[in-house]
Amino acid sequence: MSDLTRKTAAELADLLAAGETSSVELTRAHLDRIAAIDGSDGSGEGADDGVHAFLHVDADGALAQARASDERRAAGSAAHALDGVPVAVKDVLATDGLPTTCGSRILEGWVPPYDATVVRRLKDAGLPILGKTNMDEFAMGSSTEHSAYGPTRNPWDRTRIPGGSGGGSAAAVAAFEAPLAIGTDTGGSIRQPGAVTGTVGMKPTYGGVSRYGLVALANSLDQAGPVTRTVLDAALLHELIGGHDPLDSTSVDRPVPALVDAARQGAGGDLAGVRIGVITELAGDGWQPGVMTRFQESVDALVGAGAEVVEVSCPSFVHALATYYLILPAEASSNLAKFDAMRYGLRVVPEAAGNGAPPSAEEVMKATRDAGFGDEVKRRIILGTYALSSGYYDAYYGQAQKVRTLISRDFAAAFEKVDVLLSPTAPTTAFPIGEKVDDPLAMYLNDLATIPANLAGVPGISVPSGLADEDGLPGRRPGARPGARRRPVLPGGSGARGAAHREVGRPSCWRRPRS
Amino acid sequence: MPEISRDEVAHLADLARIDLDDAELDHLAPQLAVILESVASIRGVAGDDVPPTSHPIPMTNVFREDVVVPGLTAEQALAGAPESEEQRFKVPRILGDEQ
Numbered sequence: 001m002s003d004l005t006r007k008t009a010a011e012l013a014d015l016l017a018a019g020e021t022s023s024v025e026l027t028r029a030h031l032d033r034i035a036a037i038d039g040s041d042g043s044g045e046g047a048d049d050g051v052h053a054f055l056h057v058d059a060d061g062a063l064a065q066a067r068a069s070d071e072r073r074a075a076g077s078a079a080h081a082l083d084g085v086p087v088a089v090k091d092v093l094a095t096d097g098l099p100t101t102c103g104s105r106i107l108e109g110w111v112p113p114y115d116a117t118v119v120r121r122l123k124d125a126g127l128p129i130l131g132k133t134n135m136d137e138f139a140m141g142s143s144t145e146h147s148a149y150g151p152t153r154n155p156w157d158r159t160r161i162p163g164g165s166g167g168g169s170a171a172a173v174a175a176f177e178a179p180l181a182i183g184t185d186t187g188g189s190i191r192q193p194g195a196v197t198g199t200v201g202m203k204p205t206y207g208g209v210s211r212y213g214l215v216a217l218a219n220s221l222d223q224a225g226p227v228t229r230t231v232l233d234a235a236l237l238h239e240l241i242g243g244h245d246p247l248d249s250t251s252v253d254r255p256v257p258a259l260v261d262a263a264r265q266g267a268g269g270d271l272a273g274v275r276i277g278v279i280t281e282l283a284g285d286g287w288q289p290g291v292m293t294r295f296q297e298s299v300d301a302l303v304g305a306g307a308e309v310v311e312v313s314c315p316s317f318v319h320a321l322a323t324y325y326l327i328l329p330a331e332a333s334s335n336l337a338k339f340d341a342m343r344y345g346l347r348v349v350p351e352a353a354g355n356g357a358p359p360s361a362e363e364v365m366k367a368t369r370d371a372g373f374g375d376e377v378k379r380r381i382i383l384g385t386y387a388l389s390s391g392y393y394d395a396y397y398g399q400a401q402k403v404r405t406l407i408s409r410d411f412a413a414a415f416e417k418v419d420v421l422l423s424p425t426a427p428t429t430a431f432p433i434g435e436k437v438d439d440p441l442a443m444y445l446n447d448l449a450t451i452p453a454n455l456a457g458v459p460g461i462s463v464p465s466g467l468a469d470e471d472g473l474p475g476r477r478p479g480a481r482p483g484a485r486r487r488p489v490l491p492g493g494s495g496a497r498g499a500a501h502r503e504v505g506r507p508s509c510w511r512r513p514r515s
Numbered sequence: 516m517p518e519i520s521r522d523e524v525a526h527l528a529d530l531a532r533i534d535l536d537d538a539e540l541d542h543l544a545p546q547l548a549v550i551l552e553s554v555a556s557i558r559g560v561a562g563d564d565v566p567p568t569s570h571p572i573p574m575t576n577v578f579r580e581d582v583v584v585p586g587l588t589a590e591q592a593l594a595g596a597p598e599s600e601e602q603r604f605k606v607p608r609i610l611g612d613e614q
Contacts, residue, residue, distance in 0.1 A: 113591035206571040220570045249577040250570070322554040333531060340532070342606045344595030349607070350534075361607040366534035378533055379543060382524060383550060385531045395558060401567030403560050408568060440546055441553055457571025 004029040005176040009233040012085045012179055016073060023066035023073070023084030027128045030086050031059050034130065034177045052152050053162075053172035055091050056099050057131035062086060065128035072126060082236060083126030088178035090169050091132040092139055093224065094213035095119050098129070102215050103137040103147040103165075106339050106346045106372030116213020117245045118182055118224050125240055130178055133168030137374045138336065139189055139217045141165050142446035145437045146376045153433070154197060156473055160430040163193030163446075169227040170197040180237050181227040186217045187324055188425075188450025190225050191462035195425035198464045198474035202226050202234040203450075206457030207252035209238075210245030218331035219250070221324075221454040231463060235263035271305040277312030277418035282449045288428040290468025295424045298465040302422075312418060314410035319403050320452045325444060326387045326400035327455070333384025336377065341368035348372070379440060408456040423449045425462040429473035519548050 004012070004026045015021045034057055039050015069084035078084070089095060092102050094112035096119075101107045115123065122129065136146035144152040144167030152167040154160040155175035162171040166183035170193030173181050183190035185203035194201025202225045209224045216222060226237035242256040278299060283292065303309050341347040341364050350359050350367040359367075373381070387397045414421055426446055436442045453460040467474055524544040528535045535543065589602045598605040 110595050113587055113594055246579055250572065250574065252572065316560075319557055319560050322557040325550065325554050326557065337532075341597060343604050345597075347597035357608075359607055360611065361609045362532065363534075364607045365532045366529075369532055370534040370536075370539075373533065375539075375543065378528075378535070378539070379547060379550070381531045381533065382527045382543070382547060385527045386519070386523075386547075386551070389527075389530075396554070398567060399557050399559075399561060400554075401569055402565040403557055404568040405565050406561055408571070441549055444550075455568075455571070 005033045005179075007179065008230050009082060009085050009179040009228065009236060010230070013081045013236075016084050017078075017081070019073075023069040023086075023126075023128060024063060026084070027062050027066035027086045027130070030130055030176075030178055031057070031062065033175075034172075037175060038177060049153065049158055051155055051158070051171050051175050051177070052150060053133055053168045053175065053177055054088070054131045055101060055103070055134050055147075055149055055168070058098055058129060061098065062128040062130050065123070065126070069126045069128065078126065080125035080127075080240060082180075082240060084128070085179060086128045086130050087122055087237075088130045088133050088169060088172045088181040089119060089122070090166050090181070090183050090224075091135055092184055092215050092217075093119055093182060094215070095129065095132065098132060100132065100215070101149070102139070103135040103144075103149060104372065104374070104377070105148045106368070107344075108148075108346065110345055112213075114213065116224075117210035117247055118241045119213065121241050122182070127180070127240075130172075133166070133172055133181060135168055135189075136165035137377050138215070138332070139165040139184060139186055139222075140332070140376045140380055142188070142192055142443050143431075143433070143436065144168060144193075145433060146374055148374055151433055154430045154473075156198065157430065160432055160473070161196070162430065163196040163426070165189040166193045166201075166227065167197075170194055170199050170201065173197075173199045173227050173229055179229070180233060182224055182237075182241070183227045184214060184217075184222055184224045185450075185454065185460075186221045186223075187328065187454050188447040190227060191450045191460055192426045192446055194227065194462040194464075196430040196474065200226075200228045200231055200234050200461065200463050202228075202238060202461045203453060203459060204238060204242060205252070205459045206454075207250050208256070208459070209242050210248040210251045212245055212247035212251075216331075216335045218328045219335065220331060221328065223454075231461070232260070232263045232267065234461065235259035269305050271302060271307035274307045274420065275418040276302055276307045276309045277414055277421045278309060279317065279414075279421055279423045279449075280311050280313045281315065281317045282423035286427050286445070287424065288468060288470070290470045291424050291426075291428060294466040294468060299422065309422075310418065312414045312421065314407075314414055314421075314452070316403060316406040316410045317452050320407055320455060321444060321448055323400045323403045323407065323455060324447070324451045325383070326396050327404065329380040329384030330387045330397050330400075331384070333381045333388065336373075336381055339369065339372065340365050341372075346372045375438075376440070404455050407452050411452070411456045411458055425449060429468050429471055519544065519551055 093116040096115045100112050134152045141164040143161035144164040152162045152171045154162040166189045169181035169183040172178045174197040190201040190203050204225045226234040228234045244253040245251045348368040348371045521544040593599045
């Protein structure tokens with residue numbers, strides 16, 4: 001393994017600035033790493049036991065971008081501190097000229113004619129795009145097993161899931177295939193994969209990062225954000241992709257906070273004056289003991305760093321899962337109506353009826369959606385159709401919207417008392433591939449702790465806190481769920497990570513032994 | 516929440532334009548019943564006085580300047596079409612025989 005793949009994005013940026021490496025060299029190092037361990041040949045099929053973090057690898061495109069970056073550097077006109085540092089992008093974001101499947105057969109082979117704003121900003125800043133990462137189909141899932149192109153394997157143990165839906169982005173970063181990746185988080189799809197792969201996953205404030213070109217799962221919940229190995233890298237990437245976009249009417253029109261400064265400040269490890277609330281409701285039955293042990297150690301470390309830690313009750317959080325599984329399917333069933341076999345994507349034409357008449361558009365639609373969507377997508381579309389149907393609308397979707405208000409109020413009340421809320425990100429470490437794939441309810445429970453932040457629109461970050469004693473896997477990392485935009489999100493996260501460093505030594509993802 | 520029957524799931528799939536076969540209905544209907552039973556716990560949690568939230572950031576009427584900007588060309592827009600003809604999307608028949 002090249003040393004270059006072991007470095008953080010901030011370190012790579014420094015090396016580039018000092019002229020000690022080139023973008024071509026480090027892009028090639030990551031492409032070599034992908035070729036060595038990902039086990040995907042770009043066809044989208046993970047036939048062997050590779051990590052299979054990528055659905056499409058764009059070696060030629062990435063190297064061309066890297067050469068252009070090196071020319072800018074040579075001319076003294078680097079576009080950004082990260083100019084030349086490669087990045088992987090979740091396959092739910094539109095990339096001009098590069099396939100975008102959302103992990104679904106219904107978009108197999110589709111090549112968007114435009115870039116998502118996030119992708120445009122990466123390109124404008126000069127980051128070579130290594131490829132598109134695997135995901136649960138249309139971001140529905142917590143294990144990446146619902147990808148139509150086969151699961152991604154957890155680099156820590158390739159018989160286990162890497163989390164989801166953004167398991168590809170998290171695994172790519174954990175396995176040193178990419179220093180940076182973009183994920184999207186609707187109910188935990190950045191943070192929960194971060195938790196089970198030993199990486200940092202940050203869900204920005206709703207509206208903080210443009211959703212233009214992000215294939216919508218649930219418009220009121222989706223946010224794109226950084227997947228990295230350090231909090232500082234998350235801040236660097238977040239500042240780059242964040243900020244107002246006229247192409248997304250829900251994007252917030254105010255300056256991006258100084259996240260990088262905050263991360264550097266927090267890395268000092270001094271949390272004096274920071275008030276942290278541990279959420280009472282996110283513990284107890286169903287939480288793996290090893291996860292809770294590491295979590296408690298993180299809490300102790302935060303206290304040691306000078307933070308004031310108190311317990312905070314958020315009583316409505318116990319209803320968050322039910323709220324989410326009414327609101328999300330409702331929005332998803334509406335969003336996915338656009339996959340109708342008429343304008344792009346798969347078209348399956350069923351056999352002509354007995355009378356010889358050619359199939360109607362509606363028959364083509366139904367056959368295409370049956371063939372093109374996987375089970376989880378079908379479940380959620382049908383669930384959403386049910387929740388929105390007259391007679392049930394008020395009792396379920398309407399009620400869920402009201403409980404959403406209660407959950408937001410819980411956050412608001414908590415942030416009267418504390419600056420940051422803290423909980424484990426996921427109840428367990430990575431579970432074996434296949435264990436929960438046909439038990440939807442068990443799968444949904446993975447997002448118990450991450451969903452409230454999406455419902456309220458507040459930012460959240462998952463940082464590693466060590467390995468569980470019983471299985472030696474990461475996943476017991478505290479999910480700091482900081483509050484409103486003005487709160488010191490990254491000092492908390494950075495401090496937690498600094499504290500975790502001291503407790504467990506090197507960042508856990510750097511100890512990843514396999515492959 | 517009322518138990519969701521296999522027939523109801525078939526009807527919902529029809530509304531959602533998904534052509535489920537019998538095996539899929541057998542598989543999905545019981546799973547959906549379990550999920551619905553679980554989310555039904557939400558009934559009665561919030562009183563009538565609680566306003567609904569449809570969106571985490573309250574905003575209305577987001578405007579932009581009314582200026583012409585470049586868009587996709589017809590070729591770009593049609594590039595992913597299953598079928599096209601004369602710069603148009605070509606779709607299966609949309610009317611029945613009686614129409």
